Amino acid sequence: MTTVSVAVPRKGRPLEAVLDRLAEEAGVAGLADDVISTLRYEKAVTKGDQSATGDVYERLAAYSDDEEPTAPEYTLVRDDRSGMPRRIVFDSVTVPVDEDLQLRLVGREEPFRALRKHEMPLGFDSADLFLEEVVELREEPLAELGDVNERVDPRDTDVRLVAGLGDTVWHSLLVAPEVAAEYDADLTRELVDAYEGEFCISPRYERLVEGVLGTAAIDGIDFTYPTDDHGDEEAAIAETGIGVYLTVSGGTAREHGLEVGEHLFPSETVLLKSEPEVTEAADRVADLLVSAETGTRLAAQ
Structure with missing residues (x-):
């Protein structure tokens, strides 16, 4: 055997x-x-x-x-x-x-x-x-x-x-409506390419996010991270205005006023x-x- x-x-x-x-x-x-x-x-x-x-x-x-x-x-x-x-x-x-x-x-x-x-x-x-x-x-x-x-x-x-x-769950782009309106772009990597400023992610996914967005897209972006005061990652992203986090249905993100954009990469x-x-x-x-x-x-x- x-x-x-x-x-x-x-x-x-x-x-x-x-x-x-x-x-x-x-x-x-x-x-x-x-x-x-x-x-x-x-x-x-x-x-x-x-x-x-x-x-x-x-x-x-x-x-x-x-x-x-x-x-x-x-x-x-x-x-x-x-x-x-x-x-x-x-x-x-x-x-x-x-x-x-x-x-x-x-x-x-x-x-x-x-x-x-x-x-x-x-x-x-x-x-x-x-x-x-x-x-x-x-x-x-x-x-x-x-x-x-x-x-x-x-x-x-x-x-x-x-x-x-x-x-599969997804690493998805999450965007506040005011950020989406400011850049007048679809909620895809195209928006990330145009965006400059703070971008909220979980610290344990920093290298992954760099890989799935590409190093060219994150030029001009400064990563920020959730703190214990935020309670969950979606709350931190809502405060920043844009970020990436895992989603299944996107319900929690929408509860925080975020729009669910492109599914960037499968987590499975x-x-x-x-x-x-x-x-x-x-x-x-x-x-x-x-x-x-x-x-x-x-x-x-």
């Missing part, structure tokens, strides 16, 4: 996207539902939105099944909330693919970096982190996942993006591969996880 290890996030939307895909392609809906519901419950406990029976160590022991080799395993990490409580997160699980191949999902805080260090051949992570870490900044904007690999310096990393899972979970570590078995697993419904796999450059 050949086992292929796949790095995945320990919690959150990207892990749920991977589990949903595995449920579809490997017929493990019950397993996926069990892990997702457990982690959502533990998140609610950590946030104080749910009461728990027993302490965290008792719950961790209860989730373990030493008699079932394919049962999911969990572990504890420090949560960054006030008091740094311990939080139960995903650790690993083994899933059979066929009679001679199985995949093992292995939880990592930063799956992309595990691949970058050649610890595993495959992994799932946010496209945002990949852009922040290794994608080259250029004058022209980066608008599609399909253009990402072409901007990766092969001297920097062997990791390449294979495909997205489609759990992506399958990554560390090319020197990829074997025939790993490619079979990648083919399973990236089905025909997700579109053509991206070409490595």
Whole structure:
């Protein structure tokens, strides 16, 4: 039996996207539902939105099944909330693919970096982190996942993006009506090209924003960032008049009087591969996880 290890996030939307895909392609809906519901419950406990029976160590022991080799395993990490409580997160699980191949999902805080260090051949992570870490900044904007690999310096990393899972939210241009009226331009990159002044973004997305707008467009722009006083990013952007942030429906942005402009770049979970570590078995697993419904796999450059 050949086992292929796949790095995945320990919690959150990207892990749920991977589990949903595995449920579809490997017929493990019950397993996926069990892990997702457990982690959502533990998140609610950590946030104080749910009461728990027993302490965290008792719950961790209860989730373990030493008699079932394919049962999911969990572990504890420090949560960054006030008091740094311990939080139960995903650790690993083994899933059979066929009679001679199985995949093992292995939880990592930063799956992309595990691949970058050649610890595993495959992994799932946010496209945002990949852009922040290794994608080259250029004058022209980066608008599609399909253009990402072409901007990766092969001297920097062997990791390449294979495909997205489609759990897409968008880095979108958000503009106050008075700014849109002043520049008399469509709410697209064209407006950003013409705009000069303060431009509000989340600090963790600064390099990503530079990449998706292009360095030529941000000439004359000074980035500003939300503070604790703003409450949320949309409030800070409304105060500045223009910025970029993640949107799903754009409802929160509109509540702050902002107009939702161009969807600049998709933020979604992506399958990554560390090319020197990829074997025939790993490619079979990648083919399973990236089905025909997700579109053509991206070409490595």
